[in-house]
Amino acid sequence: MLYLGLISGTSADGIDAALARFDSEAAGKPELVFGRTYAWDTALRERLVALGQQSATLTLDEIAELDVRIGHAFAEAALRALADSGTPAAEVAAIGSHGQTLRHRPQGRPQDGLPQESRPQEGMVPYTLQLGDPNTIAERTGVRVVADFRRRDVAAGGHGAPLLPALHAALLSAPGEDRAVLNLGGIANFTLLPKQAAGDRGQVRGFDTGPANGLMDAWCLRHTGHGFDRDGAFAAAGRVDDALLARLLDEPWFALPPPKSTGRDQFHLGWVESRLGGHEAPQDVQATLLALSARSIADALRAAQPGTARVIACGGGVHNGALMQALARALPGCIVESSAAHGIDPDFVEAMGFAWLAHATVHGLPGNLPSVSGARGPRILGGVYAA
The missing domain is CATH 3.30.420.40 (ATPase, nucleotide binding domain)
Structure with a gap:
C-alpha cells in the first residue's frame, strides 16, 4: 500500500x-x-x-x-x-x-x-x-x-x-479546540477545523488567502539573485511601507467570500509593480510583501473562524522565521506552530x-x-x- x-x-x-x-x-x-x-x-x-x-x-x-x-x-x-x-x-x-x-x-x-x-x-x-x-x-x-x-x-x-483539507482533517483535527491548518506555499491557504470537524468532514472549510512566499521569492530573485529570502533576512533589512501595504491590501480579490482560490497569474510581480510609487527601496518592498502575507492571512482567519486557538503551519514558509513571527504577532492569543510539533514534516x-x-x-x-x-x-x- x-x-x-x-x-x-x-x-x-x-x-x-x-x-x-x-x-x-x-x-x-x-x-x-x-x-x-x-x-x-x-x-x-x-x-x-x-x-x-x-x-x-x-x-x-x-x-x-x-x-x-x-x-x-x-x-x-x-x-x-x-x-x-x-x-x-x-x-x-x-x-x-x-x-x-x-x-x-x-x-x-x-x-x-x-x-x-x-x-x-x-x-x-x-x-x-x-x-x-x-x-x-x-x-x-x-x-x-x-x-x-x-x-x-x-x-x-x-x-x-x-484539495488537501480532507487530509488535514484526518491528520490534525482535535475535538478539544478550533484549529486551522495553514499551508505556506507560493500561495497561502487555510483548512478550518472547528471542534466538531473531528467527527464530521462536512464541517471542514478551506480557501486560499492570497500570497505567502510567491511574491517574496520573485522579488528576492530579481533584486538579490537568490530564489528565496532565507529566514526573511532581506525583508528584515527593510521597513514596512504602510502606504504601499494599504494599496496592496486594497486588491478586490481579498474581499471575495469563500469558496475562493488564486495563483501566480493573479499575484505576480506585475501586480506589485502596478502599485509601486517608483521610489521604494527593494528591501522595503520585501518587508512590505512579508507584511502583506501575514496581514492577509490573519485578516482571513479572523473573518472566517475568529475562535481559532491553534494555527498549524506547513509548507516552505515555515522556514521563514520572520514570516512565522509576523504571523504570531498578527494573531495574538493564537498558537502558531509548525506541523512538526504534531509529528508531520511540514515540507x-x-x-x-x-x-x-x-x-x-x-x-x-x-x-x-x-x-x-x-x-x-x-x-x-x-x-x-x-x-
Missing part, C-alpha cells in the same frame, strides 16, 4: 516527492515513509516562473513541448525518490502527480470593466491547467499514475482548490496529500470536499494512466 506523491507548487522551487504508506483501502491516515525535494533544471524553472506572469503567452507547440518536458522532470524526480528510498517500483501502487500549474482561473478569465466575483459570471469559462504529461511519467517509471486532479472539481462548479504535507488523493482515486473514493471547493458534490478526482 505504498503511494508516491509529486508536486511542484506555485513558486516552482522544486519537485517535492513523498512516499506514503496506507494500512487499508479506506482513506485514513497515511504514514510518511520518505520525502525529498528535487531541483528543477535552472532554465526550465526560469521558464516556469516567467509563465506565471499574467501577460505571458505561449504557442500551442510551446505548450505541448512544455507539457512533455515537465512530465520528464516529474518522472526523473519519481525515479530518484524510489532509488533514494530503496523502493522497487513494483512495490508502489500508484504515483499521484499534481503537475505544474500554468493557469488557474476557476472564475473564468477576467474581463475588463467587470467586478471580481468568486463565481464565474455570464459568458466566462472557468478552467485550471496543470502540465506534466502523466503518460511520460508512467512510461518512464513503469508505475500507474493518477493525475489531473483539479479539473473534475472545476467541472462540478468548484474551485479545484484547496512534505502537500506531496503526501497527492499520494493520498491517488490512493482515494484508485479505490473509487471522492477526493474533494464540497464545503471547501464549492463543487456540486463529492467527486472522484483525476484520471488513471496505466503503467
Whole structure:
C-alpha cells in the first residue's frame, strides 16, 4: 500500500516527492515513509516562473513541448525518490502527480470593466491547467499514475482548490479546540477545523488567502539573485511601507467570500509593480510583501473562524522565521506552530496529500470536499494512466 506523491507548487522551487504508506483501502491516515525535494533544471524553472506572469503567452507547440518536458522532470524526480528510498517500483501502487500549474482561473478569465466575483459570471469559462504529461511519467517509471486532479472539481462548479483539507482533517483535527491548518506555499491557504470537524468532514472549510512566499521569492530573485529570502533576512533589512501595504491590501480579490482560490497569474510581480510609487527601496518592498502575507492571512482567519486557538503551519514558509513571527504577532492569543510539533514534516504535507488523493482515486473514493471547493458534490478526482 505504498503511494508516491509529486508536486511542484506555485513558486516552482522544486519537485517535492513523498512516499506514503496506507494500512487499508479506506482513506485514513497515511504514514510518511520518505520525502525529498528535487531541483528543477535552472532554465526550465526560469521558464516556469516567467509563465506565471499574467501577460505571458505561449504557442500551442510551446505548450505541448512544455507539457512533455515537465512530465520528464516529474518522472526523473519519481525515479530518484524510489532509488533514494530503496523502493522497487513494483512495490508502489500508484504515483499521484499534481503537475505544474500554468493557469488557474476557476472564475473564468477576467474581463475588463467587470467586478471580481468568486463565481464565474455570464459568458466566462472557468478552467485550471496543470502540465506534466502523466503518460511520460508512467512510461518512464513503469508505475500507474493518477493525475489531473483539479479539473473534475472545476467541472462540478468548484474551485479545484484547496484539495488537501480532507487530509488535514484526518491528520490534525482535535475535538478539544478550533484549529486551522495553514499551508505556506507560493500561495497561502487555510483548512478550518472547528471542534466538531473531528467527527464530521462536512464541517471542514478551506480557501486560499492570497500570497505567502510567491511574491517574496520573485522579488528576492530579481533584486538579490537568490530564489528565496532565507529566514526573511532581506525583508528584515527593510521597513514596512504602510502606504504601499494599504494599496496592496486594497486588491478586490481579498474581499471575495469563500469558496475562493488564486495563483501566480493573479499575484505576480506585475501586480506589485502596478502599485509601486517608483521610489521604494527593494528591501522595503520585501518587508512590505512579508507584511502583506501575514496581514492577509490573519485578516482571513479572523473573518472566517475568529475562535481559532491553534494555527498549524506547513509548507516552505515555515522556514521563514520572520514570516512565522509576523504571523504570531498578527494573531495574538493564537498558537502558531509548525506541523512538526504534531509529528508531520511540514515540507512534505502537500506531496503526501497527492499520494493520498491517488490512493482515494484508485479505490473509487471522492477526493474533494464540497464545503471547501464549492463543487456540486463529492467527486472522484483525476484520471488513471496505466503503467
